[in-house]
Amino acid sequence: MDRGIKTVSRALYRKYRSKTLDEVIGQKHITDILTRAIAAGRVSHAYLLTGPRGVGKTSVARILAHAINGLVYDEKSTNLDIIEIDAASNNGVEDVRDLREKVQIAPVSASKKIYIIDEVHMLSKAAFNALLKTLEEPPEHIVFILATTNVEKLPATIISRTQRFSFRPIGVEDAIKHLSNIAKQEKIKISDGALKLIAVRSDGSFRDSISLLDQLSSLVDPKTTITEELIENTLGMAPTEVINQLIDAVENRNVGKVVELLNSTLNEGISPVILVAQLTASICDQIADKPQLIKLLDGLIDVAKSPQPQLKLLSVLGMAASPKLVPKTIALSIPAPEVSASIAELEKQATKQKPVEKLTKKLPEKVTKTVTSDEFDWNKFIEYTRQNYVALYSVLSKCSYQLEDDVLTLYTNSNFYKKKLDDTKYSPLISKCLQEVGVYGLDIHTIPTAPPPRDSQAAAIAAIMGGGEEVSLDPA
Numbered sequence: 507m508d509r510g511i512k513t514v515s516r517a518l519y520r521k522y523r524s525k526t527l528d529e530v531i532g533q534k535h536i537t538d539i540l541t542r543a544i545a546a547g548r549v550s551h552a553y554l555l556t557g558p559r560g561v562g563k564t565s566v567a568r569i570l571a572h573a574i575n576g577l578v579y580d581e582k583s584t585n586l587d588i589i590e591i592d593a594a595s596n597n598g599v600e601d602v603r604d605l606r607e608k609v610q611i612a613p614v615s616a617s618k619k620i621y622i623i624d625e626v627h628m629l630s631k632a633a634f635n636a637l638l639k640t641l642e643e644p645p646e647h648i649v650f651i652l653a654t655t656n657v658e659k660l661p662a663t664i665i666s667r668t669q670r671f672s673f674r675p676i677g678v679e680d681a682i683k684h685l686s687n688i689a690k691q692e693k694i695k696i697s698d699g700a701l702k703l704i705a706v707r708s709d710g711s712f713r714d715s716i717s718l719l720d721q722l723s724s725l726v727d728p729k730t731t732i733t734e735e736l737i738e739n740t741l742g743m744a745p746t747e748v749i750n751q752l753i754d755a756v757e758n759r760n761v762g763k764v765v766e767l768l769n770s771t772l773n774e775g776i777s778p779v780i781l782v783a784q785l786t787a788s789i790c791d792q793i794a795d796k797p798q799l800i801k802l803l804d805g806l807i808d809v810a811k812s813p814q815p816q817l818k819l820l821s822v823l824g825m826a827a828s829p830k831l832v833p834k835t836i837a838l839s840i841p842a843p844e845v846s847a848s849i850a851e852l853e854k855q856a857t858k859q860k861p862v863e864k865l866t867k868k869l870p871e872k873v874t875k876t877v878t879s880d881e882f883d884w885n886k887f888i889e890y891t892r893q894n895y896v897a898l899y900s901v902l903s904k905c906s907y908q909l910e911d912d913v914l915t916l917y918t919n920s921n922f923y924k925k926k927l928d929d930t931k932y933s934p935l936i937s938k939c940l941q942e943v944g945v946y947g948l949d950i951h952t953i954p955t956a957p958p959p960r961d962s963q964a965a966a967i968a969a970i971m972g973g974g975e976e977v978s979l980d981p982a
Contacts, residue, residue, distance in 0.1 A: 517717070517720060518688060518692070518716050518717070518719065518720040519712075519713045519716040519717050519720070520581070522688055522716060523565050523581060524562065524565050524566075524569065525569070525579050525580070525581075526569060526579065527540055527541050527566070527569055527570075527573065528541075530562050530565065530566060530569070531562075531676070531680055531684055531712070532561070532562075532674065532676040532677060532680045532681075532712070533561070533562055533566070533673055533674065535674075536566065536671045536673065537566070539671075540566075540570060540573075540671075544570075544573050544574065549574055549618070549649065550649070550668075550669045551641075551644045551648065551649060551650065552641055552644070552649070552650040552651075552652065552667055552668040552669065553567075553570065553649075553650070553651045553652065553668060553669050553670075553671065554626075554652045554653075554654075554657075554660075554664075554665060554668035554669065554670040554671070555567055555651065555652065555653040555654075555671050555673065556653075556654055556655075556657040556670060556671070556672050556673065557655070557672055557673025557674065557675075558655060558673070558675050558710060558711065559655050559711055559713070559714075560708075560710075560711030560712055560713030560714050561673045561674065561675060561676055561710065561711060561712060561713075562673060562712060563653040563655075563673055564622075564624060564653060566673075567622045567624075567651045567653050568581075568588075568590075568622065570651060571588045571620040571622060571649075571651060572585075572588065574617075574618055574620060574649060575587065575588070575616040575617055575618055575620070576617070577616070585615075585616065586614045586615070587613040587614055587615060587616040587618065587619045587620065588616075588620050588622070589619070589620070589621050589622070590622045590624065591605070591621060591622065591623045591624070592624050592625065593623050593624060593625045593626050593627070593628040593629050594624075594625050594628045597628045597629045597630050597633055598630060598632075598633060599630060599632035599633045599635075599636050601633065602629070602633040602636040602637050602640075603636055605621065605637075605640070606636065606637075606639070606640050609621070609640060609644065609645060609648045610645060612647055613647055617647070618647055618648070618649050619647055619648055619649070620648075620649045620650075620651060621648070621649070621650050621651070622651045622653070623650065623651070623652050623653070624653050625653070625654060625655070626652040626653065626654045626660065626664075627654045627655075627656040627657070627659035627660055634660075634661050634664060637664070638661075638663055638664060638667070641664065641667045641668070642667065650668075652664075652668060657670075674710075675709070675710020675711070676708075676710050676711065676712050676715075677710075678702065678705045678706055681704075681705035681708065681710075681712065681715050682698075682701050682702055682705045684712070684715075684716075685701050685704060685705065685715055685716070685719055686701055688716065688719065689701070689719065692723065693728065694719065694723045694728075694732065695728075695729070695730065695731040695732065696719070696722075696731060696732040697731060697732065697733050697734065699733070699734045700732050700733055700734050700736070700737055703734050703737050703738075704718050704719060704722075704737065706787050707737070707741065707743075707783075721740075722736065722737065722740065725740065734746065741780075742775060742776055742777065742780060743776065743780055743784060744771045744776050744780075744781055744784055746788075748767060748770075748771060749784050749785060749788050750788070751763070751767055752764065752767050752768075752785065752823065753785070753788060753789065753792075753799070755767065755827060756799075756802060756823060756826045756827045757796075757798070757799075758827075759827050759828065759829040760827060761824055761827045761828060764823045764824060764827045765820070765824070768819065768820055768823065772816060778809065778815040778816045778818075778819045779809070779810050779815055781819065782806050782809045782810060782815070782819060785806055786803060786806050786807075789802065789803050789806075790803070801826065801949075802822070802823075802826045805822040805825070805826065806819075806822055808822075808930065808933070809822060811930045812930060812934065813930075818934065821934070821937070825946075825947065828946070828947060882909050882914075882945065883943075884907055886943055887939065887940065887943050887945070888902060888903060890939055890942065890943050891939050894939070894942075895935060895939065897932075898932055898935050898936070898939070901918075901923050901926045901927060901932070902916070902927075902936075904918070904919060904923060905917060905918050905919065905923065905927075906919075906956065906957045907957075908957060909948070912947055912948055912949060913948065913949045913950075913951060914940075914948045914949070914950050914951070915951045915952075915953060916950065916951070916952045916953070917953050917955060917956055917957040918952055918953065918954050918955075919954070919955065919956050920954055921954045923954070924952045924953070924954040927952050928952055933950075936950055937950065
């Protein structure tokens, strides 16, 4: 044999693919049911396996097909009575009609002829209609196993004729345990922190986590330990220290530090979407101890949907880090100090003291300024949108509002207008318009009803009558 020829190594996710239902990790709620059903001889004519990618749907489909026929599953072996079809490349009505003819043919050697149709949601509408007829009255010797990552794209008529099993994303702890086991068998040196980072980064996909471990192991010398820093550099992630500094800057209301850190990470080519994923993961780990971060977490969710994620991220972090004015009423809640000196003594002390600077002089003019319900000029805001953003004006002009405790509630009077304002096209635009008319720091909520009556008796009557809108009547 020529020593210069190297054999192609087998991918780890294929090498460690489950061979029996007992080996499937993280889907015990499915494998237990299937194991009992097969042991009892209860075999359905059609199964539907749904769930995110990389969690074991295809592996379970293959194992199930062999178990139904009493065969041992081996990835290398083939069986004429177990046919796999990729719906992405065989999605036409003619392909399904060809399948309908073939299902009439009896199995060659097994008790059942089993068709595994992967990514079944890719079938055309006509193909679904053709498949439906076969699912309604299948031959006794036929079993269909359908798998998909997009169950919402399947017709309800197809779903109703199958036994559906919903796969879950793999938990972080399950993924870490499985990755650690593979690393030991493959003699891959890796730190506990790196294992957790791979598990979190893979977002519940076993296949992705194993593939990432495989990729990283090929980048380092067998004697070198895979560390968190290596993974961060390889995947273009921000260092954990930077993520912690960003969260600290928000908690300390240090807008300047937030801007500095964001510019630094983005200049290094780190995607804002990846940065958001790291921030949300870190906040989720701390949320029990720091519930004040829930508001920030809610804002970060919308960054990936934005057409300009970089600006959206800056906006979300900047608003979260912006200091707020102390409410004017706070002085009323502070007990007055006791005065034991005489008036003459107090006057004498007052002449020695320097004038106290107003608090508002020390605060930035724009970023920190909030408005009360009395100060907020709704008409000015609406007029600004009419002159600059006509599409937004056409919706807002039909709304009513209420401002209370830095929360601007928009009563849209219908679900249609609420969906418009909640859309990623309009939602950031509302905040932008508010800022351009000098209003900052408001949280915007939309409610698909008319505003509740201000009068308590009218509100009670409206509740009894199933809702209503308060109107003003001309005394004349």
